[in-house]
C-alpha cells in the first residue's frame with residue numbers, strides 16, 4: 352500500500368527519505384530464546400541432572416509434558432531407593448527432587464518437545480510453546496505404559512480401564528478388579544490395589560511371573576486371600592455396559608476355552624514403551640525397540656545431546672539408576688559446554704531467527 356504523506360512533508364523529499372530509511376521493509380524477526388541446557392522431561396533422571404548443572408551455575412530449563420517427577424511421582428511406594436531405610440512415597444521423593452533442583456535455580460516449564468534439530472552450535476527444539484535453542488540438551492523422557500491392544504481398552508480408558516494404581520485405585524473401594532500383567536509393576540500394583548478392592552483377578556499370559564522373587568513371596572504370604580492368580584490366561588476383550596466396565600473376556604491357553612472375569616475395573620501393567628516419537632526424524636540413533644542409543648559418555652549421535660534414565664537403551668528402569676545416569680550426564684554436559692567455550696554468561700541470550 353502506497354504511503355500518503357501530508358502536504359507539508361511532501362515539500363521535503365529529503366525528510367521523507369530519512370523517515371523511509373528508518374522503516375523496516377520486512378516484518379521484524381521474532382527472537383528465539385536460548386538456554387545453556389534444556390532437559391526434555393522432568394523425571395528423576397533430569398531432576399538429578401538439573402541439581403548438578405544448576406549448582407555449577409549452568410542455566411537449565413526442564414520441559415515437562417506430564418507430571419513433574421515422572422513415573423516416580425505416580426508410584427505408590429518406593430522401598431529400594433538408597434537413603435530411605437523405611438521406604439518413601441513416590442510422590443514425596445519426586446517432590447523432594449524437584450525442590451532440590453529448584454533450590455539451585457532450575458526452571459521447569461510445562462509443555463511438550465515435538466522435534467529436535469541439530470544446528471551445530473545450537474540445538475533447536477520445537478515445543479508446544481514455540482521454538483527454543485539450547486547449547487546442550489539432555490533427553491530424559493523415560494517411558495510410558497504399553498496397552499494390551501484389545502477391544503474395549505481404548506473405549507473405556509479412564510472409565511474403567513486404568514494404567515496408574517496410585518492415581519485411580521481409590522475409585523475401587525470394595526469393588527472387584529482385574530489386573531493384567533506378570534512383571535514387577537503388575538504384582539506390586541496389584542498388592543497396592545488390595546487396599547481398596549474386595550477381590551482382584553490377576554491375569555498372567557505366561558506360565559510364571561516375571562516379577563522378582565521378593566514380590567512373589569510378598570504376594571503369596573500377605574495377599575493370597577484377596578488376589579487370585581490366573582497363569583496362561585490371555586486378555587482378549589474388555590466388555591462394558593451403560594458406560595462402565597462389567598467383565599474381561601480371556602482365553603485359558605491350557606484348554607483353549609474362553610474365560611470370563613466379572614469386574615468393575617481393569618488395571619493394565621504389561622510393560623513400558625520409550626517416549627521417543629519426537630526423535631523419529633532426527634539423527635539420534637534408536638535401538639530396535641525405540642530406546643536412545645548413546646556412547647559411553649551418554650552422548651547421542653548429535654554432539655551436545657545427551658541421554659539419561661529409562662529412555663536410554665539398556666536402562667535398568669530404576670529410580671536409583673536414573674538419578675545416577677542423570678548425575679553422569681550433567682557432568683558430561685558441563686564438559687561439553689566448557690570444551691565448546693559456551694558456558695553460562697555468553698552474550699547470546701536470545702537469537703534472531
Ligand SMILES: Cc1cc2nc3c(=O)[nH]c(=O)nc-3n(C[C@H](O)[C@H](O)[C@H](O)COP(=O)(O)OP(=O)(O)OC[C@H]3O[C@@H](n4cnc5c(N)ncnc54)[C@H](O)[C@@H]3O)c2cc1C
Pocket residue numbers: 391392393394395396397414415416417418419420421422423426427428429430431432462463464465491492493494536539540626629659660661662667668669670671673
Ligand atoms: C508402577 C511403577 C512402579 C515403579 N516402582 C519403582 C520402585 O519401586 N523403585 C524404582 O527404583 N523404580 C520404580 N519404578 C521405575 C521408576 O519410576 C523409573 O525407573 C524412573 O521414574 C525413571 O526416571 P526417568 O527420569 O528416566 O523417566 P520418567 O520417570 O519416565 O520421566 C520422564 C518424564 O519425561 C516426560 N516426557 C516424555 N516425553 C516428553 C516430551 N516429548 N516433552 C516433554 N516431556 C516429556 C514424561 O512426561 C515424564 O514425566 C516404577 C515404575 C512404575 C511404572
